[in-house]
Amino acid sequence: MKNFSSQEIVLGTRGLSKKFGERWAAKDVNIEVHRGDVFCFLGPNGAGKSTTIRMILTLLRPTSGSIEIFGKDLHRYRSIVLSRVSGIVEKPDFYGYLSAYKNLEILGSMTCPVRRDEIMESLEVVGLKSRAFAKVKTFSHGMKQRLGIAQALLTKPELIILDEPTAGLDPQGMKEVRELIKRLSGESGMTIFLSSHLLSEVEMVATRMAVIHHGELIAQGTVSELLDREAMDYAIEVSSLPLASELLAKLSWLKVLSAENGKIEVRMEPGRSSEVNRFLIMNNVEIFSFSPHRTLEDFFLKVTEGTSEI
Amino acid sequence: MKLFWFETYKTFSRWRTYISFLALASVVIVSEVVMKLSASEILFRMMKVFQKDFLISGNVLNGWFIASFIMNSLHIHIPFLITLVAGDMVSGEATSGTVRLLLIRPPSRSKIITAKYLTALCYTAGLVLFFAFLCLLLGLVLFGSGDLIVHHYGKFGFVLIPEAQIPLRMLLAFASAVWSMTVVASLAFLFSALAENSVGPIIGSMAVVIAFLVFGNLPLDFFRDLSPYLFTTYMNLWQLSFDIPIPWGSIGRSVIILGLHNIGLFLIALIIYRKKDIKS
Amino acid sequence: MKKIFLWLPIFFLLFPSWIRADEEAVRYLDAIEKKYSGLKDYIADVNVHFDIETFKTPDMQAKLYFKAPDKMKVESRGVFFFPREGGYFNPALFKKEDFEIRVLEPVAEGKKDIKLKIVPKKKEKMGQEFILLIDRNDNLVREIHTSQFDGRETKAKIEYGRFGSFELPRYILLALDFPSVEPNERRGFGPFEQKSERVTGTIEITYTNYKVNTGLKDEIFTPK
Numbered sequence: 001m002k003n004f005s006s007q008e009i010v011l012g013t014r015g016l017s018k019k020f021g022e023r024w025a026a027k028d029v030n031i032e033v034h035r036g037d038v039f040c041f042l043g044p045n046g047a048g049k050s051t052t053i054r055m056i057l058t059l060l061r062p063t064s065g066s067i068e069i070f071g072k073d074l075h076r077y078r079s080i081v082l083s084r085v086s087g088i089v090e091k092p093d094f095y096g097y098l099s100a101y102k103n104l105e106i107l108g109s110m111t112c113p114v115r116r117d118e119i120m121e122s123l124e125v126v127g128l129k130s131r132a133f134a135k136v137k138t139f140s141h142g143m144k145q146r147l148g149i150a151q152a153l154l155t156k157p158e159l160i161i162l163d164e165p166t167a168g169l170d171p172q173g174m175k176e177v178r179e180l181i182k183r184l185s186g187e188s189g190m191t192i193f194l195s196s197h198l199l200s201e202v203e204m205v206a207t208r209m210a211v212i213h214h215g216e217l218i219a220q221g222t223v224s225e226l227l228d229r230e231a232m233d234y235a236i237e238v239s240s241l242p243l244a245s246e247l248l249a250k251l252s253w254l255k256v257l258s259a260e261n262g263k264i265e266v267r268m269e270p271g272r273s274s275e276v277n278r279f280l281i282m283n284n285v286e287i288f289s290f291s292p293h294r295t296l297e298d299f300f301l302k303v304t305e306g307t308s309e310i
Numbered sequence: 311m312k313l314f315w316f317e318t319y320k321t322f323s324r325w326r327t328y329i330s331f332l333a334l335a336s337v338v339i340v341s342e343v344v345m346k347l348s349a350s351e352i353l354f355r356m357m358k359v360f361q362k363d364f365l366i367s368g369n370v371l372n373g374w375f376i377a378s379f380i381m382n383s384l385h386i387h388i389p390f391l392i393t394l395v396a397g398d399m400v401s402g403e404a405t406s407g408t409v410r411l412l413l414i415r416p417p418s419r420s421k422i423i424t425a426k427y428l429t430a431l432c433y434t435a436g437l438v439l440f441f442a443f444l445c446l447l448l449g450l451v452l453f454g455s456g457d458l459i460v461h462h463y464g465k466f467g468f469v470l471i472p473e474a475q476i477p478l479r480m481l482l483a484f485a486s487a488v489w490s491m492t493v494v495a496s497l498a499f500l501f502s503a504l505a506e507n508s509v510g511p512i513i514g515s516m517a518v519v520i521a522f523l524v525f526g527n528l529p530l531d532f533f534r535d536l537s538p539y540l541f542t543t544y545m546n547l548w549q550l551s552f553d554i555p556i557p558w559g560s561i562g563r564s565v566i567i568l569g570l571h572n573i574g575l576f577l578i579a580l581i582i583y584r585k586k587d588i589k590s
Numbered sequence: 591m592k593k594i595f596l597w598l599p600i601f602f603l604l605f606p607s608w609i610r611a612d613e614e615a616v617r618y619l620d621a622i623e624k625k626y627s628g629l630k631d632y633i634a635d636v637n638v639h640f641d642i643e644t645f646k647t648p649d650m651q652a653k654l655y656f657k658a659p660d661k662m663k664v665e666s667r668g669v670f671f672f673p674r675e676g677g678y679f680n681p682a683l684f685k686k687e688d689f690e691i692r693v694l695e696p697v698a699e700g701k702k703d704i705k706l707k708i709v710p711k712k713k714e715k716m717g718q719e720f721i722l723l724i725d726r727n728d729n730l731v732r733e734i735h736t737s738q739f740d741g742r743e744t745k746a747k748i749e750y751g752r753f754g755s756f757e758l759p760r761y762i763l764l765a766l767d768f769p770s771v772e773p774n775e776r777r778g779f780g781p782f783e784q785k786s787e788r789v790t791g792t793i794e795i796t797y798t799n800y801k802v803n804t805g806l807k808d809e810i811f812t813p814k
Contacts, residue, residue, distance in 0.1 A: 057414040059588040082416045089414065093407025097324050106316050110415040151411065360671065363742065363768070365662075367652065368669035457669040466768050466789050467644025470669060554646035 008035040009071075010159050010191045011056065016065035018051050018215075025051040027215045029065070033159075033193050033208070038185045040206035041195040048215040049195040050090060053163050056193075057087050069159065083111055087161030091168070092148025096137030100128060103136055104151050111155040122150040125180070141168045149180065160184070162194040166201060174201065181205050232292050233257065233267050236276070239286035247283050248276070262288075313417055313425035321395065321429050330391035334441045337387065338448060341380055345371075346452045356459075359466055373450030374458040374476050378552065380445045384438075384487055385545040389494040389519045390512075391437060396430040396498035397511030400583065404506045404590045419584050427499055427576055434495040435488045442484045460552045469554055483551035486561065490548065493541045493568050494519060496575035503579040506590055541571045615691040615706045619684055621729045626681035629756055631657040631806040635799040636664070638672065642766060642791025647671075654678060654797070661811040673793055675736045675744050679759045684708050684720070694721060702727045730757060743767040753800035764793040 011033035018026045026048040033039040043049045054060040056067055058078060067074040069081045094103045101119055108114035123129045126146035131139070139147065145168060152160050165181075166174040182205055184190045196202050202209060203223065210220040238244040245259045248266060254276065257265040268276065273290060280287055321327055345352055353371050360366060400423065403409035413419060458471040471479060497518060501511035522542040525533050537543045544564040550557050638650045652666035659682045664672050672678070684691065694705040708720040717739035723732045734746040744766050751760035768789045 054588065059410065059413055061585065061587060079416045079418065082414065085414075087414055089410040091407065092411065094411070095320060095323075095408055096406070098320070106320070107411055107415070109312065109316070110412075110417055148411075362738075363674055363744075363766075365664055365672040365674055365677070366670070367664045367672070368666050370669050459669055465644070467642070468647070470647035470650075472648060473668060 009033065010035045010037075010069065011039075011193060012068045013052070013056070014066045014068075016052065016055060016067060017063045018048075018055060018060055019063045024215045026055070026212075029212065029215075029217050031210055031217070031220065033191060035191050036185065036189055037208045038181060038192045038194070038205050040202040040209040041193065041212065042197075042199070042202060042209055043195075043212035045197075047212045049212055050163055051215075052212065053087070053089060053161055053193075053195060057085075057089060057161060058082070059089065083155075084158045085161065086111070086152040086155055086157040086159075087163070088148040088152055088165065089161075089163045091141075092144055092151070094136040094144065094147060097135060099133045099135055100139070100147055100150075101132045103147070104154055107151050108154040114154060118154060122154045123147075125153060126150045127176075142170065142173050145169055145173070145177075149177065153184075157190070159191045159193065162192065164196060165194055166196065166198060174198070178205050232269075233265060234273060234276070234290060234292055236264050236266065236280070236290050237262055237288040238264060238280065239288070243283070244280060244285045247280060247285065251276075251279070313421055314428050317425045317429040318432060321399075321433060327395055327433070330394060330437055331440055333391060334387075334437070335444060338380060338441065338444045342376060342445070342448050342452055345376060345379075349453075356461065360468075369454055369456035370459055371453055372456035372458075373446060373448075373453045374455065374471075374473075374480070376449035376453050377442065377445040377480070378458065378460065378483070380449075381442060381483070381487065381548065382546075384441075384491070384548070385519075385523065385542070388438060388441065388491055390516055392434050392491060392494050393498040393512045393515040395433050396495040397502050397515055398508040399426045399430050399499055400502040400579075401505040401508045401511055402502075404588075405508060407590065409588055409590065413588060420580060423503065423580055423583050427496075427579070430495045430499050431492050434491050438488045438491050439484060442480075442487060446480065458552065460549075469552055471552055471554070479551045479556070482556075483548040486548040486551060486565075489565060489568055490541075490545045493571045493575070496572045496579075497541075500575045500579040503583045503586075538567075541568060544568050612690075612692055615693045616686050618704060618706060618724050618726060618729075619686065619691060621726075622724070622731065623682055625729045626756065628803075629658060629681065630803045631655070632753075632756075632758065633799075633801040633804060633806070634758075634797045636672070637796045637798070638670070639794040639796075640671075640791070641794070642789060644789050645791070655806060655810055656680065657806045657808070657811065658682065661808070663811050673744070673764055673795070675734070675746070677746075677762070677764070677795060679748075684722070688712055689720075703732065728757070741769050754802045756802055758797065758800055758802070759795075760797050762795040762797075764795065766791055766793065 009032050011031065013029055013031045016026060016029040016031075017024065029048070029052055031039075031041075031052075041049050041052065051060065055062050056069075056074070058074065070084060072081050074081055094100075095106075098106070100123060104119045104122060105114060108119065120129060120132060123132050126149050128143060128146055128150060131143065136144065136147065145165070149162075149165065152162070162181075166177045169177065178201060181192055181194070185192055185205075185207075206223050208220075208222050211218050236244070241259050241262060241264060244264050245256055248254055248256050248264065251268075253272065254266050254268040257267055259265075266276070273292075277287060277290060349371050354361075357366055357370065403412055412422065415422075455473060457473050458476050460469040460471065461467070494515065498511050498515040501514045502508065505511050519542060522540040523545075526537040526540050526543045527533075544567060547561065547564045547568070550561050550564070633656075634654045636652050636654045638652075640647055640650075650666065650668065650670045652664045652670040652672065654672075655661075655663040655665070656678065660680060662678060662680070664670055688711055690709045690711060692707045694707040702725055704724050704726050706722045706724060708722060710718055719737050721733075721735040721737075723735075724730070725732050730748075730750055732748060734744075734748070736742075736744045736746075744764055746765075747763045748759050749761040750757040752758075766789065769787070
């Protein structure tokens with residue numbers, strides 16, 4: 001495992017903006033990706049995720065703002081910077097009339113010399129070694145997705161940028177990609193910047209994340225920071241539902257969401273669960289279970305709908 | 311250099327690249343076989359204007375003549391076959407989606423597009439030379455060798471190139487033909503850099519070639535004044551190789567004008583593509 | 591009636607001279623034919639030089655075979671263009687059976703040349719007429735002027751040399767004046783019609799290495 005400073009900013013954008021005609025697809029996006037992060041970029045469809053990724057990978061010219069990768073300005077040092085970066089933008093498409101091996105050889109060699117054994121190793125990592133010399137046009141979507149990851153890994157980049165890496169994959173494929181991402185981050189020390197719609201997946205792999213909506217960044221930080229910042233929901237199983245509801249309704253810093261089937265759901269600031277616990281017990285309400293009910297999805301929907309209460 | 315080899319490999323790995331070569335081979339083989347079967351008729355038609363006044367002997371209908379005769383149709387079918395590949399060179403990457411993997415590599419867009427352009431030129435050269443050499447070789451096999459008569463149908467006059475001088479002049483003709491066709495490739499390449507699919511560049515290039523050919527041949531003063539500025543005017547540059555003496559001045563002027571077209575078209579493609587947003 | 595009696599004597603005065611002119615013309619040609627009656631065949635090396643703007647070619651060489659009365663063949667390594675009219679020597683070219691022959695200009699005082707006008711009788715050769723300038727002292731055709739109905743004109747001047755016992759052409763200078771485009775090949779119409787231009791120039795034909803009366807066989811002249 002490499003020694004690196006976890007505070008080192010591998011990818012940073014300052015005021016990154018892109019306008020198409022009169023519409024701002026991305027406006028004033030400021031992102032910091034630290035070395036070793038699995039940084040997830042979240043947003044609804046059309047939020048500006050792909051636009052931002054395309055600007056980082058120089059497929060789009062920013063209207064304004066700057067991008068620095070490894071401390072170097074991307075547009076001045078493009079060639080040097082991109083030799084340490086690889087990525088997939090949306091669906092990975094290859095030269096269908098060439099074999100998987102040849103595709104990797106051509107694409108990989110554009111970054112650095114690649115040996116046959118390195119190509120075969122990349123294919124083996126994604127489970128495509130047996131299809132190395134088959135034409136890519138015979139591949140399924142899932143196989144192409146895996147081939148995309150193979151080409152991203154081939155040149156041993158320090159930063160990988162993945163746009164929806166599990167799109168179109170079956171559950172098994174998704175699991176394999178998630179585990180690969182964790183392995184790459186943990187074992188190889190790669191920094192991974194990915195966008196995804198699958199919040200459960202992001203929750204499982206991300207160390208840091210940012211949320212973009214209507215082209216603007218609305219939240220950024222570690223997952224736990226972001227989730228702790230917001231109010232949490234709890235489900236409390238009690239002996240007496242009416243009594244518990246009546247008691248909890250008196251607390252101004254708590255909101256009763258529902259009370260049915262022996263469970264009462266409440267929303268309150270994080271870190272005050274022990275107070276609720278003590279309060280109910282002191283008022284002769286038995287507590288059978290007390291569990292947080294807050295997910296990333298809730299957080300995401302809340303921030304993107306603008307209904308965050310705290 | 312590496313990029314150029316990759317682009318060449320990609321181009322020549324596609325079966326559609328070989329359609330052009332097959333089509334040309336068919337045209338040449340069928341034409342020459344039919345000409346062999348109709349040799350006397352062709353000779354009569356060709357020499358009709360002279361036969362009243364001259365007895366003609368010698369192998370007039372020889373391989374050199376056949377090659378130059380078929381090459382007169384160069385500007386009809388070759389441009390279309392060139393645009394099939396050159397017009398797909400850049401836009402094909404957008405259509406297939408491979409542009410998203412290609413342009414995120416370290417090599418700059420300038421290098422990538424230059425490599426593609428050189429590949430388009432090489433393909434053009436390969437196609438024209440294939441056509442020319444096939445015409446010639448098959449012609450020599452079927453019709454034998456001899457002096458070359460260059461004659462404009464119906465006109466009382468001809469140019470006779472002695473057999474010994476023909477090979478070098480043919481090489482000059484082939485090189486000129488390649489050079490004149492590179493402008494078609496450059497035009498198709500420019501359109502390809504602007505478009506997101508290949509159909510537009512192919513049709514657009516052919517439309518320009520056809521329109522310019524028509525304009526250049528209309529016997530009106532306006533178009534006569536315009537024709538020196540149309541690249542199609544120089545598409546028959548190769549024919550100057552068979553004049554006596556070889557008009558080096560005209561050839562040089564035509565080469566420069568076509569070269570300027572190539573440079574201009576490529577630079578426009580380069581400048582536009584460097585700034586282009588890749589949304590596909 | 592008075593007018594008829596006036597024209598009749600004029601007619602009878604002149605009529606004998608017309609008859610005399612045709613007979614005289616034929617006599618000159620007969621003399622030439624008789625001079626070459628011993629010429630059975632000949633072979634010669636021919637060099638043709640074109641001095642015509644629209645004919646861009648180096649000199650052409652060939653071997654010419656001739657066998658009386660009218661067999662002719664040209665053999666060449668390369669392409670060879672040989673003028674039909676006035677290009678080669680055939681003493682029996684103008685037969686009185688095939689042509690109407692008249693004296694065009696009588697012999698002038700002190701001049702040895704006479705001009706004959708020759709018009710073909712045969713339908714397929716109609717549209718052509720020839721004017722021969724004959725040296726009646728040496729019985730040699732010095733010039734042949736050919737005119738055709740489509741505007742083509744050629745004028746051949748012949749110089750002779752002695753080869754064996756015969757005087758045969760050693761040099762012919764052919765002057766051409768032709769339209770550049772055939773009438774039926776002219777392109778365009780109205781103001782766009784291709785303009786008719788004339789092609790003028792000369793062709794020089796040089797004959798060397800004569801071999802006379804070598805006994806050429808007819809098979810040589812059979813097309814392969």
